[in-house]
Amino acid sequence: MQVLAYLPFYPLLSFLLLIMLSKNLTWLQASIISVSSVGLSALSAGYLIHNFMISADSVVAVHLWQWFKLGDAAVNFALRLDSLSAVMLGVVTGVGFLIHVFAAAYMKGDENFSRFMAYMNLFISAMLLLVLADNLVLLYLGWEGVGLCSFLLIGFWYQEPANAKAAKKAFIVTRVGDTFFAIGLFLLFREVGSLTITDIMTSNELGLLVDNNMAFWICLLFVGGAVGKSAQLPLQTWLPDAMAGPTPVSALIHAATMVTAGVYLIARMNNLFLLTPQVMTIVAIIGALTLLLAGIAALAQSDIKRVLAYSTMSQIGYMMLGLGAGAFSAGVMHLMTHAFFKALLFLTAGAIILALHHQQNMFKMGGLLKKLPVISSLFFIGVAALIALPGTSGFVSKEAIIAELYSSKTAGPWFWWAAIVGALITSVYSFRMVFLTFFGQYRGCAEITKPSHYLLIMPLFLLAVLALAGGLITLDLTALFDVNVIDISTEPSWLHSVAVATPFIGIVIAYLIYFPHAGKTIRESKSKLTLFIQNGLGFNGLYSLLLVKPFLFLSKCNKNDVVELLIKAISWNVVTWHEVLKATQTASLRWYLAMLALGVIILLAVLLGQTSGELA
Amino acid sequence: MSQIPLNHVFIFAIILFVIGFIGVIARRNTLFMLMSLEVMLNAVGLAFIGAGSAWVEADGQVMFILILTLAAAEVAVGLALLIRLQQQRQCLDIDALNELRE
Numbered sequence: 001m002q003v004l005a006y007l008p009f010y011p012l013l014s015f016l017l018l019i020m021l022s023k024n025l026t027w028l029q030a031s032i033i034s035v036s037s038v039g040l041s042a043l044s045a046g047y048l049i050h051n052f053m054i055s056a057d058s059v060v061a062v063h064l065w066q067w068f069k070l071g072d073a074a075v076n077f078a079l080r081l082d083s084l085s086a087v088m089l090g091v092v093t094g095v096g097f098l099i100h101v102f103a104a105a106y107m108k109g110d111e112n113f114s115r116f117m118a119y120m121n122l123f124i125s126a127m128l129l130l131v132l133a134d135n136l137v138l139l140y141l142g143w144e145g146v147g148l149c150s151f152l153l154i155g156f157w158y159q160e161p162a163n164a165k166a167a168k169k170a171f172i173v174t175r176v177g178d179t180f181f182a183i184g185l186f187l188l189f190r191e192v193g194s195l196t197i198t199d200i201m202t203s204n205e206l207g208l209l210v211d212n213n214m215a216f217w218i219c220l221l222f223v224g225g226a227v228g229k230s231a232q233l234p235l236q237t238w239l240p241d242a243m244a245g246p247t248p249v250s251a252l253i254h255a256a257t258m259v260t261a262g263v264y265l266i267a268r269m270n271n272l273f274l275l276t277p278q279v280m281t282i283v284a285i286i287g288a289l290t291l292l293l294a295g296i297a298a299l300a301q302s303d304i305k306r307v308l309a310y311s312t313m314s315q316i317g318y319m320m321l322g323l324g325a326g327a328f329s330a331g332v333m334h335l336m337t338h339a340f341f342k343a344l345l346f347l348t349a350g351a352i353i354l355a356l357h358h359q360q361n362m363f364k365m366g367g368l369l370k371k372l373p374v375i376s377s378l379f380f381i382g383v384a385a386l387i388a389l390p391g392t393s394g395f396v397s398k399e400a401i402i403a404e405l406y407s408s409k410t411a412g413p414w415f416w417w418a419a420i421v422g423a424l425i426t427s428v429y430s431f432r433m434v435f436l437t438f439f440g441q442y443r444g445c446a447e448i449t450k451p452s453h454y455l456l457i458m459p460l461f462l463l464a465v466l467a468l469a470g471g472l473i474t475l476d477l478t479a480l481f482d483v484n485v486i487d488i489s490t491e492p493s494w495l496h497s498v499a500v501a502t503p504f505i506g507i508v509i510a511y512l513i514y515f516p517h518a519g520k521t522i523r524e525s526k527s528k529l530t531l532f533i534q535n536g537l538g539f540n541g542l543y544s545l546l547l548v549k550p551f552l553f554l555s556k557c558n559k560n561d562v563v564e565l566l567i568k569a570i571s572w573n574v575v576t577w578h579e580v581l582k583a584t585q586t587a588s589l590r591w592y593l594a595m596l597a598l599g600v601i602i603l604l605a606v607l608l609g610q611t612s613g614e615l616a
Numbered sequence: 617m618s619q620i621p622l623n624h625v626f627i628f629a630i631i632l633f634v635i636g637f638i639g640v641i642a643r644r645n646t647l648f649m650l651m652s653l654e655v656m657l658n659a660v661g662l663a664f665i666g667a668g669s670a671w672v673e674a675d676g677q678v679m680f681i682l683i684l685t686l687a688a689a690e691v692a693v694g695l696a697l698l699i700r701l702q703q704q705r706q707c708l709d710i711d712a713l714n715e716l717r718e
Contacts, residue, residue, distance in 0.1 A: 587714030590641045597637060 004079055005062045007044045007089075008128035010037040011121040018118035025114050031104035034117035038100045038124055042093035049086050058082060059198075061134060073194045078134035080197065083477050087332055088131035088264055091339045094466075095256045096124050098459035102347050103248035105455035106354065116156060120252065123149035127257050131264060136185055136195040139265075143181070143229070146258045147174050153253060154245040166244040173238040177228015181265075184221030187214065201271055210275050219272055219279040223286070226262030230316045232290045237539050239313055240297075243305040247350030250305060255312050255346050256339035263319045263335050270328050270481055280410035284324025288418040291317030293537055295425035299432065300533035302524055303360045304349050307433050310536075311386065312342055314426060321419060322401035325411035328481040330400035337393035341385035341467035347460055348379040352437070354456075357446045362436040363524045364445075366516065369438040371448050376438050378460050383434055385467040387427035387503040396471030398423070402499045416495070420502055427506025432514045440516030625666030632659035646701070646708040650694045657687045 014037035018030060025033075052060060060081040067077045081089065100120060107116050126145025133139035155167030189195055191214050192203050206215070226232070231239035242254050253259070266273060266283065273280055291314045298310035315338045322331030353360055355372060369376045385394035402423070405416040442448075451457070532538055636659060639652025661680045668676015701708060 589710050589714075590644070593637075593641045597641070 003044045003048055004060060004081060004132070005064060007041050007048070008079070008125050008132060010040045010044075011128070012125040013037065015118045015121040015125065018114045018121065022112075022114040022118065027104075027108055027113055030114040030117055031108075034114075034121050035097070035100045035104055037121060038093065038097045041124065041128065042097040045089045045093040048081060049090055052081060052083075052086055063134075067137070070189065070195075071193075073189075073196075075135060075137045075195065077138065079132040080134040081132065084264070084267060084332065085131045087336055087477075089128070091336055092124065092127050092131060092257050095339050095343050095463070096127075096252060098462055099248050099252045099256070099343060099347065100124075101455055102251075102350070102459045103246075105453045106248055106350055107246060108453075112156070116153075116246070119149055119152045119156070120248070123153070123253060123258070127261075130261060133197075135197060136188070136200075139268075140182070140185060143225075143261060144178065146253070146261065147171065147178065147229075150174075150242070150253050150258055153249040154242050156245055156249065160244075163244040166238075166241040170238040170242045173235050174228045177225045177235050177262075180221045180223075180228070181225025184218050184225065187218050187221065191218070197268065200269070206272070206275060215272060215275045216279060219269070219276045220282070222265060222269060222272075223279060223283055226265050226320075227286060228262070229265075230259050230262030230320070231313050232262070232286050232317065232320060233293065234539075236290060236294070236313055237536060237543060240306050240309045240536060243303070243309050247305065247346060247353060250309070251343045251346030251350065254309065255342040259312060259316060260319070260335045260339065263316065263323065263331060266320075266323045267328050267332050267481075270323075273323075274326070277410050280324045280326065282324070284321050284408075284411045284415055287317045287320030287322075287324055288415050288422075289317075290314065291321065291422040292418060292425070295422055295429060297533055297536050298429040299425065300525075300530045302363055302534070304352070304362050304365075304433065304437065305346075305360055307362075307429060308342070308345055308349060311345075311426065311429070312338075314422060315342065315386070318398060318401055318419065318422070321405065321411070321415060325401075325405050325408035325415065327401055327404035327408065329477045330397060330404055332477060334394075334397035334401055336473070337385065337397040337467070337470045340463060340470045341382045341392070341394055344378065344460065344463035344467045345382035345386065347463065348375050348382060351375050351451050351456055351460065352379075354451050355448050356444060357449070359444055359446055361524075362433060364443055365437045366440045366444075367438070367442040368448075371442065372450065374457070375451075375460070378464050379438070380434070381464045381467055383430045385470075387430050387506065388423065389503055390500060391468070393467055393470030393472075399496075399499055403496065406495055420498060423499070423502045424506045424509075427503040428510045428513075431507050431510035435510065435514045435516060620666075622666055622670040625670075626663060629659045629663040629666065632656075632662065644709050644711055646698055646710050646713075649710065650691065650698070653694075654687060654691065657683055 011034075014033050017033055018025070022030075048060070062079050064077040064079070067075045069075065100117075103120060104117070107113055110116060123146060126142045126149060128142070130139055130142025130146060133142060151167050151171040154170050155164045158164045158167070185195065188200070191208075192200060192206075194200070194203070208214075228235040239254060239259065243250055245254075273283070294310045294313035294317060298307050298314065301307045301310060315334070319331045319334050319338070322328070322334060352365070352368065352372065352375060355375070356365065359365070381392070385392035388394040388398040402416065402419045405411045405419055406413055408415075535541070633656055636652045636654075636656030639655060640649050643649050643652060661683045664676040664679045664683070666676075668674065668679075698708060701713065705713070707713070
């Protein structure tokens with residue numbers, strides 16, 4: 001399959017081109033190169049997915065070359081398309097293409113425009129490797145590649161120290177998860193002897209893994225990796241800070257694609273996870289806690305992008321909850337619809353931010369419905385999908401997750417209630433954002449310039465269509481996932497009505513608390529509680545207290561570096577002896593000669609003494 | 617024809633060698649050091665000749681011819697160096713020419 005083989009390399013080629021020619025390209029040239037390369041990938045992806053759906057094959061594989069050998073097992077540079085990676089492929093190239101179009105218009109005029117587009121292309125390329133990888137080593141390559149691009153793009157405006165700091169934080173925190181993932185890979189290789197996905201899915205050794213408890217540890221380590229990448233508890237602190245990057249980056253990397261890599265990993269390894277119900281429950285607990293805590297944190301944010309960041313964390317929490325409950329199809333479905341509506345939300349937020357000359361504080365907005373009607377209505381569509389109003393794509397996927405929680409063996413009623421409360425919080429913070437931004441009086445001082453570039457508006461409309469109708473895409477993942485994990489026939493009948501009604505209750509609550517009635521003054525709350533919630537419920541402070549401060553303290557104690565003392569001792573020794581020996585180098589040739597003669601005389605005397613001793 | 621005893625030859629060679637050596641370490645002028653070196657080489661050559669004639673072997677004389685060749689080559693190189701030194705530094709004092717030290 002030539003099309004599949006070339007697919008990840010178009011953006012890579014464009015990346016190389018842009019990086020090498022970066023200074024000599026005009027805006028038009030650079031955007032044509034970068035956008036068309038992703039467009040080409042998207043077209044190939046569409047062609048492949050179409051063929052895949054009408055053909056009977058459940059897997060399309062293409063072998064490119066052998067990368068290296070691990071013992072007897074070859075690690076190949078090979079790509080594999082099955083129904084799960086087809087979903088991801090569609091999301092990454094489709095949404096990625098739309099965001100590239102938007103980004104070309106959004107970043108127009110930036111002096112490092114080609115560098116920006118080059119990084120975006122590199123990201124798409126790495127993400128495609130991640131989702132199409134035939135083995136976990138190649139997947140890990142893509143995994144690290146997207147991490148690198150995330151770092152580069154968060155710190156794109158590195159002239160601001162805060163941005164560089166956020167980039168570093170994102171890189172270091174996800175690295176913790178990556179380390180877990182890598183150790184998990186080593187363990188899995190030791191136990192199974194191969195890291196090819198087909199081998200892992202069909203290996204006979206898996207039963208043994210359960211017996212010696214290895215499956216538990218491997219899955220737990222994989223969860224560690226997924227948690228880092230997908231910004232779940234306890235490694236979630238990097239995502240809100242990652243909003244320091246340009247808005248298209250937040251949409252592409254920190255909402256639609258990269259942060260869902262953890263979900264993809266768990267869904268990909270589903271048969272391993274099904275062997276270990278304990279880990280599935282842990283995943284469900286992590287998801288439930290994250291969706292609740294992130295939702296609460298979103299309630300107190302004043303920066304519109306940070307609200308969306310916390311909402312992303314919370315929605316990925318839903319996906320994790322779904323996976324943990326065994327509802328793999330629903331989790332992956334939510335991944336897809338979330339990519340649509342969250343990309344839409346981020347891009348419309350970006351358009352608003354552009355219109356207000358980089359004002360991100362919602363308390364400086366207000367009344368935008370009248371001033372920017374088109375963008376506002378697009379934003380409404382995104383919000384409607386986010387809080388799962390009936391008729392949107394978010395409704396289909398989120399209800400699918402919630403419906404399976406109640407009678408799942410690895411989750412249960414508690415998790416169902418967590419999801420419902422989460423949905424309530426989601427709709428409260430979403431409508432708080434809507435009321436603050438679009439209703440009441442305009443509270444800012446900057447003049448509003450309507451973004452008119454058609455490249456900015458067109459992707460928004462397409463994404464809005466996807467956010468509304470994305471639920472109609474039926475995912476047939478039955479070839480991959482066991483369907484009869486959950487039996488939903490014994491559930492009480494009121495569950496579904498509660499789930500459908502929850503978002504509306506949330507809207508009412510938000511209306512009562514936050515709606516800017518005439519005469520009501522809107523001020524940013526500065527109370528201690530608000531600030532505590534705003535800073536992510538103290539996790540940053542906790543980690544700073546538990547990890548950063550002790551580390552700094554240790555490094556302060558060890559300022560003179562104990563280990564270095566040893567090395568310094570060696571160098572001191574060498575220097576001292578050098579000085580001593582240097583003193584003998586008088587450069588007086590006659591003195592050397594005299595000493596030489598003395599030495600010869602002493603040697604002769606010794607020899608003579610020995611020979612005369614032997615003779616006697 | 618009375619033969620000179622081998623001991624005498626050796627004692628003479630040693631005396632020559634020591635004179636040469638003292639010349640090398642006591643002189644500061646490099647030209648004289650070179651000349652003293654020649655004296656030392658000749659002392660060794662004399663010892664070879666004496667030993668060769670005492671044991672009626674040709675090896676001693678062969679060795680001497682080798683030493684002679686070596687001395688000629690060494691003097692050629694040494695004198696060339698001395699001429700360059702004289703031209704560049706106007707000085708042949710071995711104690712003053714110690715810049716290679718560092």
